[in-house]
Amino acid sequence: MDGRGLERDGTIAREGALDRVPAAFLPVVDAARAHITETFGGARLHSAYLYGSIPRGTATPGVSDLDLQLALHEEPTETDRADAKAIEAGLDRAFPQIDGVGILLTSTCVLLRDLERHDAGFFIACLCTPLLGPDLAEQLPRYRPTALLARETNGDLALVLPRWRAQAVAATTDADRRTLSRLVGRRIIRTGFTLIMPRWGGWTSDLDQSAELFGRYYPERAEQMRTAASIGRTPSSDPVVLDMLIDDLGPWLAAEYTAVHGEKAPRP
Template sequence: MSTRGLNPDGTIAREGALSRVPDAFAPVVDAARARIGEVFDGPRLHSAYLYGSIPRGTAVPGVCDLDLLLALHEEPTAADRADARAMEDALDRSHALINGVGILLSGVRTLRSAAERHDSGFFIACLCTPLLGPDLADRLPRFRPTSLLARETNGDLALVLPRWRSHAAEAATDAERKALARTVGRRIVRTGFTLVMPRWGGWTSDLDESAEVFGRYYHERAEQMRVAAAVGRTPSADPAVLGLLIDRLGPWLAAEYTAVHGTKAPRP
């Protein structure tokens, strides 16, 4: 019987683990751990985490990227962000197995704040795998697939759509359009899934499964969501695909999300 990503008590299970990292990616993870220790160890770093397909065990060599979150004792500075960008470039250049590196930076105070409890807190507790330092999840609650969680994770799509339209209009190359399409496709699918998550009663980060679950409840939009999932995996530079997601599916999804779950609480 499927557990739908839940623990026996009905809370959302942590989806990744170092034990699930595919053998081929183990050297990449080891290199990231070492580089983080060299660059951020000391007074700056509280803890570091992996997330995405590598700790879930579903990474495809040459296709998947390396995703990291660094929790800092203080809020990130310009120097911290510059160091993170340099680390991204160095890791990407030295490992052909990955298709890019993304490093998120956040202060521990923000990650532990009440405002971020059902957003960044959920992200740490359920979607991130500890790599270095004390695990912030130890001080966070268990999470369930509720409307509150849906609202606070993805209830701001309406705010993102205008930025995407601007980026699409400014994109001058296929590479830029593909990068945007990947971001848009993944965010649309995540939002579509969390829209129906409380009714489905579970959690998944798999794009195809997310689109399939969404389609059970919104049959008339199922094909559009399958396109979003496909673009999230294999980005397209076709402006018509971006238009479908940003101008057709996106506005409907944002309105439906607000109607069902409300809007995400404003952040400072």
């Protein structure tokens, strides 16, 4: 893998691996594997994956969260979601080295369908690390840092902004605002990076690197993007920061994204 996150043939390298998990997080990963196996077994679960800073080897104890993707044989049910929430809560309580747990539930049918080839499919093939079961990446193509990939991964920011505004209004506690700010900061910085990804010609999930690369192309928005990266790592309860991300940087970024890459293909 080169300095731009690419293989020798120019395709995007898979960014995580189990042997990169920091020692402090090995018990967390082992416990997650055990809970998922016990709860979902082979009847419901096709495969499970880690993603984020823990499999990339960049996680910080007490700060980083644990991110998991479960691929189910069938569409997730309310029982599946309740079981996932129980695993999230149990792991978060048991391990002080993580600050939250998030489990995504998706059927294999959705992950492999043509409409998701450059979104959920790319996510599995390049951003997820196999934890349990057969690897769906074997059924997916190799990916390059193209405008098509940019459009299909983050070309729907405009659709998300109204929901964030409603959540910001409904947030009544500092904890609520911190949770929202982390989500917004991460999505904004990743959208900012994929906006410039085809011009840069590579891939990274590092928040600070993403902000710095973005700033090369849009220096007038560089400081705001650095703030988004900081909030993505260390959430803030400051409503002024949320307002800046949702009502200033967000709308500008959504409009620029559409102008450069077009809109993401509509989902059902």
